[in-house]
Structures are given as C-alpha cells and as structure tokens.
Amino acid sequence: VRQLMKQRRPPGFPPGPSPIPVIGNIMSLATEPHVFLKKQSEIHGQIFSLDLGGILTVVLTGYDCIRECLYNQGDVFADRPSLPLFQKMTKMGGLLNCKYGKGWIEHRKLACNSFRYFGSGQRQFERKISEECMFFVDAIDEHKGKPFNPKHLVTNAVSNITNLIIFGQRFTYDDRNFQHMIEIFSENVELAVSGWALLYNAFPWIEYVPFGKHQKLFRNAAEVYDFLLEVINGFSQGRVPHAPRHYVDAYLDELEQNKGEPGSSFSQENLIYSVGELIIAGTETTTNTLRWAMLYMTLYPNIQERVHREIDSVLENGRAPTLEDKQKMPYVEAVLHEILRFCNIVPLGIFRATTQEAKVNGYTIPKGTMVITNLYSVHMDEKYWTDPGVFSPQRFLDSNGNFVKREAFLPFSMGKRCCLGEQLARMEMFLFFTTLLQRFHLQFPPGTIPSVTPKLGMTLQPQPYSICAVRRQQKS
C-alpha cells in the first residue's frame, strides 16, 4: 500500500506511461532503455515521467529540453539522486555520485587541478601518452595479424593514462590483480542498471535476499575497495608533504591541511571512492569508444582507407602523431565524433536529481526528483541531424573537408556535472586511434562479421569480437 501511495504523481508533474502496481515502469527499462525512452517521448513529450518502483523519475529528451535543464537551469539539475544503491556504494560522497554541495565542490576542484597539474598541463604528459600508445601497438603486434579480442589491451592501455595522474605510474599489461579489479569494477557498471539494481533501489530490503545480481554487485564493490586501499597505501609511500607527485599525494595534503576542520569532506574513505570513480569513469568510457571505433573501421573499409590516407599524408615517414597534428586531420576528428554520436557510450548520462523545485515547460518537478538525461535522444534528434540513424563521419565536415562542430553533440553531457575528463579523453582517443591505424589495417577474421548490437549497462560496449590487426608498413 505504501508503494502504491508513493506512485501517485504530484500536481503539475510531467505525465508518463501507466505504471504496473508496485514495480511501476521498472520492466520497461529491461531492453535498450534509451531507445524505449525515446519512443515514449513521442507519446508523452520531451519531458515525461516514469515510476521506478515508487521512485518518481523525470526523463529529459532531445537537445532543446536537455539544454534548458542542464545548462539554463544548471544549479537546479546538478544533484545526484540519493538512491539506496549509491548510498551503499559511496555514501553519496566521493566525486561522481557526490551530493551537490561542499563535498562535490572540493572533490571536483581537486580532481580538475590534479588533471591539469599532473596531466595536460605538463609538457611530459603528451610524451607519456605516446609511450603508452607504443606499448599498446607493440602488444597488438605480438598477435602477428592473427585474430584476437582487443578488449583487455585497450582497457589496460587506456586506464594507464588515468593511472599516471592518480598514482604517478602505469600498470604493466600482465598485472593480473589490476586487470581483475578493472574487470569486476566494469562488471558493476553493467550491473548498476540491471533489473536487480533497480529493484534494490525501490525495495532496499532485498539486500537480505541472499541471491540475485545485487549480491554480486556488493561483493565486487567490496573487493574493489580493498584493492584500491592497498594500492593507495602503496603509492603514498615516500610522500613529501606539499610536494605531491600525483592525485593521491595531493589528496593526502588536503586531508592533512583540513584535519580537525568540522565541515571538511576530505577523508580516507572519500579518497578511495574518488580514486575508484576516476579510474572507472576514465577507463570504461574511453575504452568503449576505441573498441567501437575499431569495430566500425573494420565494418566500413572505405572509411578506414580514408583514415589511412589522411594519417599517411600528415605523418610523413611514419613519424608518431602528436596533438598538434589533430587540426591537420579533420577526417580522423570527424570519425571519432561520429563514433561518439552514433555509439552513445553513456546513453542515459549519469542519473541526476533536482536541488530544488524546478519549473520546466509548464511542469513542476519537486526537489530531490531523480532525472534521466537521454543523451542518445540528443544524438538522434531529427531537429538537429539529418538521417541520424546512419553512420556518416561526413556530417562533421563542410564542403571543403574542414571539421565542423555540431551543437547537438553531448557525449560528455553539459552543465555543472559535465564530464571532467573530456579533455583527457579527447587526447587519448586521438593519439591511440591514429597510432593504431598508422600501423595496422584492421579486418575481421575470414568468414566472420561481428554484431553491432551493444551490450547493455550504464555504458554501451560492443559484444566481444575478434579482429586481425595486419601490419601496414615495416617498423623504421
């Protein structure tokens, strides 16, 4: 009865599909929720509501609506929902799922400063990414053009860039412990939006149901926590106060400085949460983008060939790419943008919540309401894209072949909680992608064509596939 009472939509609340008693619209999120939700918006409007087992949720659809909320009313839509799952995982602390307030401001500022200070702001940093790119293509070379699944290599290589900023060091590709941690962490990104997780949010007492995927989620989270604690302790050895070598050192400086300060959000626990969030947010997304890029280059040999031609014409004598080359490679830029638009790595963004009562398009949304931003619907918005369902890098080029920015392009979301790793991700994607395609021609093993149907989760990734990376030229 309590659940049925909670389900009722308050006055002025956006309309939505009729809920089934008790579980509401949870089942409707079972398959391709981003596609389903876009279809629902055709019935109920750009802003509509769902009942996720008593948790009233607002779904924002299309570029105009998402911009109105996340950008024009930035402060109002800047919170994260206090869902039981997030409370259990990070106690609404850390960074990514932190409540909008002092804790978030302090952690976001520290992370942004560290990314600049130990990352893009350092002259050496680009060289370090290039070094990782070399380790990456050399490891691929070991397969000698035979079929292999690139997932683990891409994951390792990509996460090493974040590892440099957070720990000051990379992990080698045969580090089983690190690999295992990333694997179960990324499994949790998938499980976080599974039916069991949604049920747990609606009915937290299922914590005591001993079976089900939510139990796996809790076990994984505990294991990741222990691993990170150990690694953080290891990398903070030899720390000199006020001479930070990486994010962990910088965090410990803040922790010490704010000791005894009653309102301070810096804590050992939030250090572990924020490190975990930075690692997974940086790895899962960029890895999936590169894995989709490899898959699509193989599916579209003509596009791959044009990428090869551009790379060869700009990188004379097979020299390694640098970030300066980016502006000379509009086609590569167009391809990477089209991958981000078409493949929708984070299709529903990261759940938001309202910090106060909000008024949008004549509707009233109470404070604390969960908000889903359908970023997929932005990239498929007919008002801004012609034939959005077609994969075409060309749409990011003008008639002279110059790269053109598009407005309704939000893979990193927008507003206060927008992705803080965008700049880093762009550096990584460009350098990894060009280094890879400079050296290899990508093709499917004879007689196979992998599926492009994504595996569902918070992020979309391709189903595991095998690929042959055949060397294009002799190493000089």
Ligand code: HEM
């Ligand atoms: C948040 C996408 C790479 C760290 C987000 C959000 C999206 C996103 C959609 C949600 C923003 C919102 O709440 O509206 C991506 C994509 C990436 C990428 C597509 C790569 C292609 C990275 C990297 C890092 C990172 C490399 C860091 C190493 C974060 C963090 C947040 C975030 C910490 C939470 C921000 C906050 O709550 O204040 N990202 N991201 N991301 N991303 Fe990324």
